[in-house]
Amino acid sequence: MIKRIGEMIKIKPEGLQKYKEYHANPTPGVNEVIKESNIANYSIYQRGDYMFAYYEYVGEDFQSDMKKMAENPITQDWWDLVKPLMEPLEDRDEGEFWSGMEEVYHLD
Template sequence: MMRFGQMIKVKPEGLEAYKKYHANPLPGVNEMIKECNLQNYSIYSRGDYLFTYFEYVGDDYEKDMAKMAADPTTQEWWDLVKPLMQPLEDRLEGEFWSDMEEIYHLD
């Protein structure tokens, strides 16, 4: 299993819409997340920042993420929520959500 922590900024005017969308995701979004071997997926907010944590339990992360990105429902979902977010200024090239380094873990 691989654990991920990621951060991004939410636009101040976008937080309430972001919360609303996630309170009632489009049908098929949660199912695709699970189908792509992600579990324990959580999103937290603090001020202008969003933090997500998830675990990947598959055997080909890149393939599963490509499958998710090719899914029409996921693309529709991203069209709704991506405009509400703003990538971090110090993100790596190609990142939307910025990966974080795991410093400590205790089961």
């Protein structure tokens, strides 16, 4: 079963261009780690100061796969580059960096 996920975060105005540059040419291994973590159809969109991410989780154990990805040195190096450019939303849940969203409609 596919789990669809939408998330939001703010981008610091002074970080937008650098964020786009990093994502236009991710550091080696970043995309491979994402795919190995059972994430597919991953997209990030920008409007003003906001970023919206959509992806599909196609694995069997989301929490375990996300933990492995977070512990991966390639992921950690990537986050060291991009996290300083972002600003979590004030209303995020405890422990969130990107704010999770509720899916209210889907059509296949």
